[in-house]
Each structure stands twice: as C-alpha cells, then as structure tokens.
Amino acid sequence: MAAAEELEEHLQELRSKATELFLREEWNASIEAYSLIITLCTQTLSHNSHPTQNLRRSLCIALCNRAEAKSKLKNFHCALQDCDHALELDATHSKTLLCKGKILLCLNRYSSALECFRSAAIDGNAENASGYLERCKSLELLSKTGCLDLSDWVSNGFKGKVPELAEHIGAVEIRKSEISGRGLFATKNIDAGALILVTKAIAMERSIIMGGVQDLCEDAQLAMWKNFIDKVFEVVGKCYKTKGLITRLSCGENEDELEVLDVGLFRPESVEKDDGDAVVGVDMVKLVGILDVNSLTEDAVSANVLTRGNDCYGVGLWLLPSFVNHSCVPNARRLHVGDYLVVHASKDLKAGEEVTFAYFDPLCGLSKRKEMSVNWGIHCKCKRCRFEGEVFSKQEIREIEIGLERGMDVGGVVFKLEEQMKRMKVRGKEKGYLRASFWEAYSEAYRSERAMKRWGRRIPTMEAVVDSISDVVGGDHRLLKMMVEELKKNGGGVVEREKVFKMARDVFGKVVKKQAMKTLLELCIGD
Numbered sequence: 001m002a003a004a005e006e007l008e009e010h011l012q013e014l015r016s017k018a019t020e021l022f023l024r025e026e027w028n029a030s031i032e033a034y035s036l037i038i039t040l041c042t043q044t045l046s047h048n049s050h051p052t053q054n055l056r057r058s059l060c061i062a063l064c065n066r067a068e069a070k071s072k073l074k075n076f077h078c079a080l081q082d083c084d085h086a087l088e089l090d091a092t093h094s095k096t097l098l099c100k101g102k103i104l105l106c107l108n109r110y111s112s113a114l115e116c117f118r119s120a121a122i123d124g125n126a127e128n129a130s131g132y133l134e135r136c137k138s139l140e141l142l143s144k145t146g147c148l149d150l151s152d153w154v155s156n157g158f159k160g161k162v163p164e165l166a167e168h169i170g171a172v173e174i175r176k177s178e179i180s181g182r183g184l185f186a187t188k189n190i191d192a193g194a195l196i197l198v199t200k201a202i203a204m205e206r207s208i209i210m211g212g213v214q215d216l217c218e219d220a221q222l223a224m225w226k227n228f229i230d231k232v233f234e235v236v237g238k239c240y241k242t243k244g245l246i247t248r249l250s251c252g253e254n255e256d257e258l259e260v261l262d263v264g265l266f267r268p269e270s271v272e273k274d275d276g277d278a279v280v281g282v283d284m285v286k287l288v289g290i291l292d293v294n295s296l297t298e299d300a301v302s303a304n305v306l307t308r309g310n311d312c313y314g315v316g317l318w319l320l321p322s323f324v325n326h327s328c329v330p331n332a333r334r335l336h337v338g339d340y341l342v343v344h345a346s347k348d349l350k351a352g353e354e355v356t357f358a359y360f361d362p363l364c365g366l367s368k369r370k371e372m373s374v375n376w377g378i379h380c381k382c383k384r385c386r387f388e389g390e391v392f393s394k395q396e397i398r399e400i401e402i403g404l405e406r407g408m409d410v411g412g413v414v415f416k417l418e419e420q421m422k423r424m425k426v427r428g429k430e431k432g433y434l435r436a437s438f439w440e441a442y443s444e445a446y447r448s449e450r451a452m453k454r455w456g457r458r459i460p461t462m463e464a465v466v467d468s469i470s471d472v473v474g475g476d477h478r479l480l481k482m483m484v485e486e487l488k489k490n491g492g493g494v495v496e497r498e499k500v501f502k503m504a505r506d507v508f509g510k511v512v513k514k515q516a517m518k519t520l521l522e523l524c525i526g527d
C-alpha cells in the first residue's frame with residue numbers, strides 16, 4: 001500500500017475513534033484522540049512528503065473538534081488557541097468560526113463573538129450562525145447600556161430559565177480610597193436605582209437550606225466553602241487573565257500598598273498575555289486569604305436574591321465588586337440574578353464619590369456594628385461611626401440604649417431619643433444616623449397599635465423617620481416593607497405610591513418596569 005494511502009487509513013481510524021469519544025461526551029479522551037491526529041498531521045506536514053491540501057484540512061477539522069471538546073470542559077482559553085490555529089489553516093472554516101464565536105460568547109466577549117458569527121454566516125453556516133448573531137447583538141447592547149429588563153421573568157414569578165445577562169461596567173473607576181486601600185469611585189453622577197455593575201461570578205457554590213443559613217450545619221458550610229475554593233482554583237488554573245486579576249485582590253493586609261488597577265482590565269474584551277501555565281505561582285494559602293476577604297454571600301443584608309425564594313444559600317467571587325469598601329452609610333446594594341451580581345446605586349451618587357456597600361447591617365447601633373466589623377477584620381471609621389462614637393459615650397444616649405436592651409417600652413425609647421436629640425441639637429443627617437441605629441425601636445413602635453395609641457402624637461411620623469433614615473443609609477428592604485405595609489393598611493394617594501416605587505428602585509435597582517415592580521414587591525417584600 002502506498003504511504004499516502006496508509007496514512008489516510010490510519011487517520012481515518014483515529015478520526016472514527018475521536019468522533020465516537022466525542023459523541024459519548026468523553027471529553028478528555030476525545031481531546032487525547034484529536035491530539036493524536038493533530039500530532040500526526042503536523043509531523044507529516046513538516047516532512048512535506050505528502051500532498052498537503054488534505055492534511056491541512058484534516059488538521060483544521062481536528063483542531064476545531066478539539067476546541068469544542070475543550071470548551072465543554074470550560075477550558076476556554078486553550079480552546080480559543082485551537083480555534084486560532086485552525087483559522088490560520090483556513091480562515092473561512094465556518095465550523096471553527098462558529099465554535100470560536102460560541103466560546104467568546106461564554107467569555108462575554110460580545111464584539112469579537114459577533115465578528116465570528118458574521119464571518120460564519122457569510123462562509124456557509126448562515127442558519128446556525130443567525131440565532132447566535134441576534135443573541136450576541138442584544139447582549140452587546142445590554143453590555144454597553146446596562147439597561148436590564150427582567151420584567152417578564154419577574155411577572156412570571158421567576159419561572160423558567162434565569163434571563164441571560166451581559167457584563168456591564170458603568171461610570172466607575174478604581175482609585176485609592178480614604179476608607180482603606182483601593183475603592184470603586186463614580187466618574188459621573190449616578191441616579192439612585194441606576195446600575196453600576198453587572199458581573200458574572202468567577203465561581204459560585206450553592207447549598208439548599210430549609211430555613212436560614214443558621215440551619216446549614218457547620219459540616220455543610222465547610223463542605224460548601226471547600227467546593228467553592230476548588231472551583232476558584234480550577235478557574236484560576238485554566239485562565240491566566242482571571243489568575244492575574246484574582247491575585248491582585250486584597251487579602252486584607254497592607255492595603256495601602258496595593259496597586260490601583262485600571263477598570264478596563266475587568267472588561268471581558270481585555271485580554272492579558274498568556275504566561276504559559278496559569279496555575280504556576282498560585283499560592284493556595286494566599287488564594288484562600290483572598291477569598292476570605294472578597295467572597296460575597298447571597299444572604300447578606302444588603303443583597304437581594306431573585307429566583308427560587310430563599311431556599312438556597314450561595315457564596316461566590318465577583319471581581320470588580322471586590323473593590324467596593326464598606327460604609328455604615330452605604331450608597332450601593334447588590335442583587336443576585338443567577339450567577340450574576342448586579343450592583344446599583346441605592347442613593348444618588350455624585351461624580352468622584354466612592355461606591356460603598358454595607359458589609360453588615362447598617363440599621364443597628366454602634367456597638368453591634370463594631371461587633372460585626374470585627375468579624376470582617378475591619379475597623380470602620382466612616383463619618384457615622386465617628387459621630388456615633390462621640391454620641392454613644394454620652395450617659396443620656398447610653399441610658400436609652402440600655403433601656404431598649406432591657407425591654408423598655410419601644411414607644412418610650414423613641415420618644416426619649418427624639419427629645420434627647422432636640423436637647424443635643426442633633427439635626428439633618430446626624431439625626432438619620434441615630435434613628436438608623438435605633439431602627440429596631442422605631443419599627444416596633446410603628447407596628448404596635450398600643451405604642452402608637454400612647455406615643456403616636458409625641459413621636460415623628462413613620463414617613464418622616466423613613467425619609468431621614470433612607471437619606472443616610474439609602475434604600476433598604478425593611479424601610480420599604482414598612483412603607484408597603486402602611487400603604488396596605490391605610491391606603492394612599494399617588495404621592496405615597498410613587499414614594500414606594502422610588503424606594504423599591506433604590507432597593508432592587510432599575511431592573512423591571514413599574515407593573516413588574518408590583519410583583520417584585522409582593523414576592524420579595526410581602527409575607
């Protein structure tokens with residue numbers, strides 16, 4: 001048999017084997033099989049002893065198929081290298097163009113994906129490419145504008161698949177922060193409710209729980225944390241860009257020496273140079289330290305989770321949100337939609353202002369907040385903590401706090417505090433700080449008929465208190481809940497309803513239209 005025929009026969013055998021493994025979804029084995037074809041073709045081509053046309057074609061197809069198998073294992077960067085190699089051999093190979101487009105889409109690199117789908121459509125794969133083209137165009141637009149509309153999904157009670165979101169970076173940059181290390185800053189004025197970031201998790205791990213996170217036993221929590229770390233480690237090993245970005249996150253120490261990164265690095269389209277082996281140089285201890293400081297949980301007080309009610313508890317890592325520092329007068333909140341984190345302004349932000357989250361509950365007093373900040377390893381020095389540091393050292397305020405702890409009538413607590421604030425000439429935002437710190441007493445008083453009968457005329461209205469608290473802590477689901485309850489109980493006019501919608505936008509962000517916001521309120525706020 002002639003050498004060329006022998007080679008073709010051997011290649012045919014290898015192809016059949018590789019195809020069979022691919023169809024059986026044995027990705028690793030199929031990658032090995034395609035690698036044999038690739039090696040054989042490459043070696044033969046280098047000897048130049050056979051007609052090259054067919055061999056180049058076989059090589060191109062094998063590279064394309066290996067890219068698909070690698071992408072099934074989410075090994076996107078290696079898969080892209082195979083696609084590029086295949087396209088060097090045949091720039092119009094429509095199957096490779098389609099495969100590359102799909103990989104780029106998974107990496108949220110919309111404009112590069114669009115180019116591939118456009119070329120694939122021209123080069124004979126119009127039918128397959130057109131669906132992707134449309135999807136990619138709308139995601140690219142979403143990514144540029146950040147105009148999310150989850151109305152249909154919310155109105156259907158979160159039934160069906162979580163809507164596809166696109167990465168979006170609003171008007172923000174990373175700068176040195178007076179709070180600590182680096183922070184995220186608005187580069188333009190941002191209205192309350194406007195989206196700041198929409199970011200996909202680097203990795204997420206979820207557990208189903210019956211009640212709250214407290215029902216998740218320690219072993220289950222540990223197992224979840226371990227799985228999460230493994231997932232992050234796997235991603236880091238596969239993607240040099242992610243590795244580069246994760247290792248530049250804070251591990252909570254010497255933050256002022258950390259490098260200020262260009263926000264552009266976090267755009268999916270930005271590509272960092274491959275250093276050959278992503279996993280080399282990743283210190284597991286450092287990685288765990290970084291995850292400890294930057295991971296976010298879905299059950300946090302300033303996080304809303306859309307989907308499935310509250311039977312899931314998730315932990316995840318999102319890159320840019322990791323630059324948001326804590327403040328007890330936060331101006332941003334987060335919303336979890338599937339693996340995406342949507343960060344929005346919960347107050348109007350001025351250009352140059354730092355974007356901040358409440359890492360822990362801002363509606364409680366200074367000592368409780370101090371306790372919680374220790375768990376986070378931070379010592380908060382925000383203007384509210386500084387003001388309350390002075391005020392809570394005063395005997396009169398301490399007495400009111402002790403009274404509340406000892407079960408004093410909540411209406412009386414509110415009355416005393418309001419009187420004391422008058423005497424101490426506490427006004428404006430500072431009044432909001434103290435009211436936020438005593439929110440427990442205010443909310444109980446407004447909910448108690450007995451307290452309202454006794455104290456109602458001597459304490460400020462619920463509306464006035466909600467306004468002054470939201471002025472300092474921004475939109476908050478408990479303030480919203482109270483407003484909704486009030487509206488249900490006493491009815492209300494256009495002004496009251498508009499106020500509820502405004503607060504709902506501050507709490508959830510501008511992610512749904514008005515009608516769907518009503519459903520969202522019922523699903524997430526109503527009991």
Ligand SMILES: C[S@@+](CC[C@H](N)C(=O)[O-])C[C@H]1O[C@@H](n2cnc3c(N)ncnc32)[C@H](O)[C@@H]1O
Binds near residue numbers: 249252258377378381
């Ligand atoms: C998610 S990172 C925030 C970004 C971080 N500042 C950086 O430079 O990468 C969380 C860490 O920031 C610091 N931090 C955040 N808020 C703080 C605050 N209010 N006071 C002191 N440190 C804070 C703490 O070191 C915390 O562990």
